[in-house]
Ligand SMILES: Cc1ncc(C[n+]2csc(CCOP(=O)(O)OP(=O)(O)O)c2C)c(N)n1
């Protein structure tokens with residue numbers, strides 16, 4: 001059969017690759033933790049999330065590991081260190097909202113939700129199995145902690161703008177964080193939403209752009225470039241922070257400035273590398289949705305041991 | 308059991324496009340970061356200037372195709388069928404169809420080909436949506452040869468075309484010497500007890516169902532319907548009159564082919580029908596193979612629907 005599996009579909013399922021339950025529930029940064037302890041908590045969580053993520057992708061034979069590894073530090077920082085949400089308050093109207101607009105990084109989201117205690121770690125072994133709630137892209141009808149169903153790029157930001165409006169209408173101090181890809185910012189819907197947010201001065205909104213400079217098939221700059229990105233965001237009425245998206249301390253500092261003092265919405269341009277920190281994946285477009293071999297998994301786990 | 312070779316129709320699509328582009332410099336490809344998923348690598352290598360990658364921006368992509376048509380180009384706008392149709396539907400309706408532009412919308416990996424990536428990535432609504440648009444030819448090839456012929460036909464047809472290109476492995480199903488004609492069904496099996504009308508990737512499953520039915524002494528006619536629009540009304544009505552019952556089969560919502568056939572049947576020759584496909588549901592998580600079985604879009608599901616009609 002000459003059916004190639006060059007793309008998203010690699011049907012080989014390797015159940016043996018599941019190391020079930022090797023993910024502890026760490027929960028949020030403990031109250032009163034020093035800054036160093038807070039950063040150490042996030043760093044260890046991100047390391048464990050990457051460990052589990054790569055094994056999930058291997059076992060499912062599907063996933064988007066490049067964009068998962070670039071965004072994990074952002075997700076872990078938001079869920080464990082920034083947003084006012086917990087498994088107990090997942091239905092509280094006053095909770096902060098987090099939307100993963102780049103839904104193809106679903107495995108990173110699920111693993112982060114597991115380490116944060118929103119879904120049982122054992123559930124991760126059902127990723128993409130028949131009838132699983134852990135679908136290839138997150139669905140709000142399947143998982144309580146998922147605020148918006150995503151997968152088609154360019155949906156999360158407009159939805160987040162609506163969430164921010166709702167918060168304002170309620171007179172609430174809750175914040176909305178939305179995480180997009182940088183290739184995803186080519187979608188016009190995002191710029192429509194940015195314009196709305198800027199004009200309406202939605203200071204309770206924070207857009208995080210995972211600026212890994214790669215999209216599915218090529219570099220963003222070789223496809224349809226975004227630059228000058230920060231100038232554009234400022235022109236649309238945003239407070240902009242350029243940060244190292246793998247530096248948990250820098251991310252904490254940027255998110256601490258939401259809502260902004262100026263009354264503008266915030267954009268965090270998180271400079272990252274796809275596949276970070278794995279030597280053979282990092283900044284390599286081939287790893288957008290490549291599935292690692294068992295040897296590559298072992299190699300990556302060894303590298304993560306030292307990270 | 309002999310093993311039948313299976314083909315990814317995207318190979319026929321890109322080979323034909325490159326071949327046509329060699330002698331027809333009007334041909335341009337427009338994509339949304341979808342060179343790989345459209346298998347357009349060879350086209351990009353051969354004609355780098357004639358491949359326009361607008362990035363992840365489907366509305367832009369279809370509009371650009373219409374602008375190219377205005378300049379005398381023939382744009383093959385190629386993207387995953389789900390995003391092409393769902394995101395850019397108004398551009399398809401207005402810029403392609405209402406404006407009657409010669410452009411080809413190529414929906415890649417349609418149906419539930421993206422399996423466990425979920426309903427956001429499935430394109431099962433496309434046939435129902437697109438057949439509602441006036442002037443748009445909707446082609447659903449069933450095998451590589453028909454895919455290649457459809458690409459050639461669309462390159463010279465002066466009007467808007469939607470072409471559904473499958474990645475799922477399918478065998479060659481059409482007879483030797485077959486010629487694709489829009490609006491003409493292909494009789495793949497004669498029979499007078501019941502008719503199975505199928506389109507695209509599932510034509511092979513309809514043929515398998517007919518073999519199962521033969522074991523029950525039921526002689527099923529099998530029609531392949533390569534265009535949902537225009538539909539072969541004559542073949543549908545002949546099937547209704549000759550066999551007294553019709554089962555439609557599609558990897559889509561049953562309001563696609565099924566709805567189109569039913570409208571014709573009800574108007575001119577009412578007979579009982581059954582509809583195999585997806586009906587009013589978002590798919591659960593599962594692989595393409597699992598999902599087709601889950602929805603009964605397989606030989607047994609089709610055969611069972613046909614048995615119900617014959618038993619009436
Ligand atoms: C509307 C839409 N078009 C196309 C795709 C297919 N797709 C999935 S991921 C991807 C690349 C995304 O690139 P980027 O936003 O930079 O994400 P990251 O690099 O973080 O993975 C594409 C084109 C999609 N999911 N949605």
Ligand SMILES: [Mg+2]
Pocket residue numbers: 181182183184210211212213214215
């Ligand atoms: Mg990117």
